[in-house]
Amino acid sequence: MTLIHLKDLAKHFKILNRHEGLKGAVRDLFSGDYRTVKAVDGISFDIEPGEIVGYIGPNGAGKSTTIKMMTGILKPSGGVIQVNGLSPYDNRIHQAMIMGVVFGQRTQLWWDLPVIESFKILKEIYKVDQRMFDDHLGMFNELVGLKALFTQQVRTLSLGQRMLCDITASFLHNPQVVFLDEPTIGLDISIKAKIRSLILELNRTRNTTIILTTHDLGDVEALCRRIIIIDKGKILYDGDIKKVNALFGAYRTLKLQIKDYSDATLAALQERLTGRFGAAHGITVAQTEEYWTDVTIDQARTPLADVLGFIMSNFPVADVRIVEISMENVVRKVYDGALQ
């Protein structure tokens, strides 16, 4: 049975057009000048129990708005949305019992109290019995060693510790579906790894459905079998991660700082690379930020080491960084028809 069903889901916001400066602000007080923003514009998909779905897209794509409709916070402007057969908005309190939510940038824990007190409050509002509560905390303690944090005030926790506690809290009532909205934002590599293995373990042992929104393609690679890419409120891709993996898995971006950079450098770089590796080399050159030139390389076609060696010996390079392809680049490639 389908757990989550979305059909032509839409959410439109009316936003006041604000004007610049003090004069503009005063004018805004009496302004009726609204524009409609289609944050979510006709989205359809179905999610089965036990799936881990990566819901990704660039900033402002409509990810969080969709999550907020699935969790019953926002009322859709149009379309159908059903979680476990019911509309989340119209049955909010009832539906909340089967959901867990983590918002990476906020916490559900009581800021001034020791962590364990928040867990106790959640235990009461979700009517979790004592044995299940103890088992649950015991299991988390085993997985990530939380016990030492229980008596600490939430505001004294590090971001990573707090996130582990927040995730623990959202699984406390053994929900059918957990929404993780940017759970690894601002965290370092080791705590990210911890969080990923925690999520995988919970999905494996309890068959909890997980909807994950993230900016970190590493999260998606590590956790998801299915991926939904959305931009400007519309779905760009919905399917197996393997296909998308080929897009960003094989790509790397060389970030170069070239001495005496001028507009001509970019063109020269492009020309020399084409000269050396041929027309179908799968290399794109762009300047994305000041002083840095991005050379994106499809490793399936041209080895990164060759390109790096060629550039180093032909251009006065001051600094080099190698980065994985960004979310924005994946989306750009999808737009360009890379998945067709």
Next chain:
Amino acid sequence: MRGYIAFIRGAMLVGVVYRLGFLFTILGNIVYIIIAYFLWRSIYSGSDSINGLTFDQALLYVALGSTMFILLKTYTDWGMAGEIRDGTISIYLTKPIDYQLYNFFTTIGFASTSLVTVTLPTVLMLLFVFRIHIAFGVGYLFFPVSLLIAFIIGFNFDYAVGLMAFYTESIWGISITKEIFISVLSGALLPLQFFPAAIQQILMWLPFQAIYYTPLMMVTKPDQEVGVFLQMLAVQIAWAVVTYFLSRMLYNQAIKVLRVAGG
């Protein structure tokens, strides 16, 4: 219900975390009562009774009024406005709880802490340091119930003002206006007997008097007939019900304009 009781407990624990703040609240209230003492002393110089109240009754009214003011000033509206503005409200909306009841019970929790740490010490001080004379009567039995209903009405006002943040983002002006209305029109600063008769008539038909004037009169003039107190309670309850439903209706409207930041 178990869940909401947990909110009371949680809020009490938070209240205790900030225990040092209580000392300053008590200190400030004492200064206010000393000033009120001398002010009313001079108002009463040469007369035993003004507008039907003796000096002792007026002082008890004003001192207890300011103590009650601290108890009822829970900053719920400010807390809500902050949550609505920065989007934290979405956390509560993903929980199986009613937002109004959640706020009510946390407010009860905060107030319970301040009842023990601020109100009780102040009342003891009124009795044993300022030696305010009180006459006992059946009104004292009604006072706790009346205080609780007053608390509910006060909360409903706060809640409604907090909800305005859905529309206005900042509630500074609205909250200040509410404070002024309540402190003047409810008889929190001045017993309503001191207003002109015509204005008194109007005030008795407004909900504000049910917050301060009603419970305070139960202790200022406790030796009236039971029927009088029951009637006072009935009016209070009516206002509690009316303000509850109005604020709930407001929520149902306001929640529709919710727009949480973050894509």
